[in-house]
Amino acid sequence: MLVDFMTEFKLALKIGDLKDDEVKHANAGSLDIAVIKKDGKIFALSGKCTHKGGPLADGTVSGGNLICPWHGGAFDVDTGKASADTPWVTDLDTYKVRVDSTTGDIYVVNI
Ligand code: FES
Numbered sequence: 001m002l003v004d005f006m007t008e009f010k011l012a013l014k015i016g017d018l019k020d021d022e023v024k025h026a027n028a029g030s031l032d033i034a035v036i037k038k039d040g041k042i043f044a045l046s047g048k049c050t051h052k053g054g055p056l057a058d059g060t061v062s063g064g065n066l067i068c069p070w071h072g073g074a075f076d077v078d079t080g081k082a083s084a085d086t087p088w089v090t091d092l093d094t095y096k097v098r099v100d101s102t103t104g105d106i107y108v109v110n111i
Pocket residue numbers: 049050051052053054068069070071072073089
């Protein structure tokens with residue numbers, strides 16, 4: 001029997017709640033997520049920095065990177081990859097996102 005462990009969480013955010021290059025915090029089940037809008041698309045990355053656990057949803061978005069508010073670690077918004085310019089951080093977990101085009105609701109998939 002095939003068991004599907006995939007779980008989809010509806011966030012307490014809608015696509016219209018974010019401006020381009022803005023990051024906000026959301027919970028998806030037990031996950032702490034940084035939700036970012038870039039070029040009209042929504043991305044979901046782990047909300048905890050891989051360096052010392054800085055709150056990435058309090059960070060900024062610049063040049064396609066999410067910047068940690070504590071020590072400036074930079075992560076590619078599309079991929080979660082740590083920037084070579086900030087070698088004190090490692091790659092972030094990323095999550096699959098679905099946006100309901102009718103309601104604007106944002107869903108994050110945890111596999
Ligand atoms: S906690 Fe994020 S760069 Fe140090």
